[in-house]
Amino acid sequence: MKVKNICCIGAGYVGGPTMSVIAQKNKHITVNVVDMNIDKISAWNSKDLDRLPIYEPGLSKVVNEARGRNLFFSTEIDKHIDEADMIFISVNTPTKTHGEGMGYAADLKYVEACAKQIAKISKSDKIVVEKSTVPVRTSEKIKEILNRYNKNVKFEILSNPEFLAEGTAMRDLEIPDRVIIGGDNSSAIDSLVKIYSSWVPEKNILTTNLWSSELSKLTANAFLAQRISSINSLSELCEETGADIEEVSKAIGMDSRIGSSFLKTSVAFGGSCFQKDILNLVYIARTLGLKKVADYWEQIIIINEHQRNRFSKKIIQTIDSNNLNPKVQILGWAFKKDTNDSRESAAIYVADNLIKSKISINIYDPKVKQSQIFFDLNYINNDEIKNKELVSVKNNMLKCKFNTNVIAILTEWDEFKHYDWGQIYKKMNKPAYIFDGRNILDRKKLESIGFNYIGIGR
Numbered sequence: 001m002k003v004k005n006i007c008c009i010g011a012g013y014v015g016g017p018t019m020s021v022i023a024q025k026n027k028h029i030t031v032n033v034v035d036m037n038i039d040k041i042s043a044w045n046s047k048d049l050d051r052l053p054i055y056e057p058g059l060s061k062v063v064n065e066a067r068g069r070n071l072f073f074s075t076e077i078d079k080h081i082d083e084a085d086m087i088f089i090s091v092n093t094p095t096k097t098h099g100e101g102m103g104y105a106a107d108l109k110y111v112e113a114c115a116k117q118i119a120k121i122s123k124s125d126k127i128v129v130e131k132s133t134v135p136v137r138t139s140e141k142i143k144e145i146l147n148r149y150n151k152n153v154k155f156e157i158l159s160n161p162e163f164l165a166e167g168t169a170m171r172d173l174e175i176p177d178r179v180i181i182g183g184d185n186s187s188a189i190d191s192l193v194k195i196y197s198s199w200v201p202e203k204n205i206l207t208t209n210l211w212s213s214e215l216s217k218l219t220a221n222a223f224l225a226q227r228i229s230s231i232n233s234l235s236e237l238c239e240e241t242g243a244d245i246e247e248v249s250k251a252i253g254m255d256s257r258i259g260s261s262f263l264k265t266s267v268a269f270g271g272s273c274f275q276k277d278i279l280n281l282v283y284i285a286r287t288l289g290l291k292k293v294a295d296y297w298e299q300i301i302i303i304n305e306h307q308r309n310r311f312s313k314k315i316i317q318t319i320d321s322n323n324l325n326p327k328v329q330i331l332g333w334a335f336k337k338d339t340n341d342s343r344e345s346a347a348i349y350v351a352d353n354l355i356k357s358k359i360s361i362n363i364y365d366p367k368v369k370q371s372q373i374f375f376d377l378n379y380i381n382n383d384e385i386k387n388k389e390l391v392s393v394k395n396n397m398l399k400c401k402f403n404t405n406v407i408a409i410l411t412e413w414d415e416f417k418h419y420d421w422g423q424i425y426k427k428m429n430k431p432a433y434i435f436d437g438r439n440i441l442d443r444k445k446l447e448s449i450g451f452n453y454i455g456i457g458r
């Protein structure tokens, strides 16, 4: 099939950037990104490119180039499903919060709703592409729904998981290590290969069967998170032995068999994907009776929780044992730098631990809005009154008063490295402590200013 019209359901962190790049590279294809969230779509259509719903370096330039030419954002879901030759499902697949598999399995209700809607609307043959991260064999379920609700149209299903990382999404989409396309119909596979090959070298486009493609995505995230939990577990050992985790990670990363990426210790990994995808993998293994396999992968999550709790505990103990004013200035809320996404951010959990200990906090993040910060806290602890009482948010760093003994850095934003720490020290109550949850500051320099510096694993 020669694809002339694409519809992508879901204008989120994956759908928006991915379709922007597909449209930029394939001017002959009309790409409609649809979402049921009206505010999100109007933000995507905003004239002011600073108001796009997603902050991602380089994104606004691509949107500016393609939007209105062959890239469109719309809430008219049925219309664009009907017109499309190829439909990407790029909706959220969070961990289930109730029912069978609660706390582990991926909730496929949004994916299934899309499949049902596609089936009900379609009058012509379509290629349906699973872009969302889903459990292995989900495409079978999608196929079953499509065929149950529409017997007149031929649907081909492809799995095309997304490997972009937030913060570097545009670069990852521009020069992906690989694109995986899983399917059982060679003509449908070719149609999608053709779209990607307009900018990705064919040797980097891997075609597989459906199940391998689905499982590759889950396992890629599990492997990446495993490296972070491995190095984080060693950070605790370093603190007990006098070894320095930065030196250890450099030493092991220089081994070409290991490699240096994802060996940076931190307060914990966050983001919408790692935890949910590992929990999903654990669930799949457990339902197949593979207890040892499930326990092995679950340990990654256990270490991650342990790391952020241990970080919080150090702050609380420092405040208690030194009888300090129970107040902390938090720098950074996003789960990593260069994104406004705070889903599963370590900052949420650390802040909640502090709030539970009746410590008041002031929060500053360069990109996450105040409303999102309160949403995150209210969601995690369900205690709106206490959050209002103990939390304040400053969207401008110059408005932060720093009239506290304790600063905690929870996101590795570059701007934090370039602050005038001497000036900040002068404003702070003494003794002054910095808990550097990302090991981004120069310990010697801060200690020479007068700070007590507490990093991770050193």
Ligand SMILES: NC(=O)c1ccc[n+]([C@@H]2O[C@H](COP(=O)([O-])OP(=O)(O)OC[C@H]3O[C@@H](n4cnc5c(N)ncnc54)[C@H](O)[C@@H]3O)[C@@H](O)[C@H]2O)c1
Residues within 6 Å of the ligand: 009, 010, 011, 012, 013, 014, 015, 034, 035, 036, 037, 040, 077, 090, 091, 092, 093, 110, 113, 114, 131, 132, 133, 134, 162, 163, 164, 165, 166, 272, 273
């Ligand atoms: N965020 C990442 O870095 C990343 C990377 C790779 C893969 N993924 C996977 O991609 C998928 C999407 O993730 P995301 O971060 O873009 O999620 P997101 O929450 O940012 O966006 C999903 C969007 O889908 C919309 N939606 C849900 N159901 C809908 C429906 N029936 N009709 C229309 N719109 C609907 C929501 O309103 C939302 O805007 C997930 O499965 C995720 O695991 C995410």
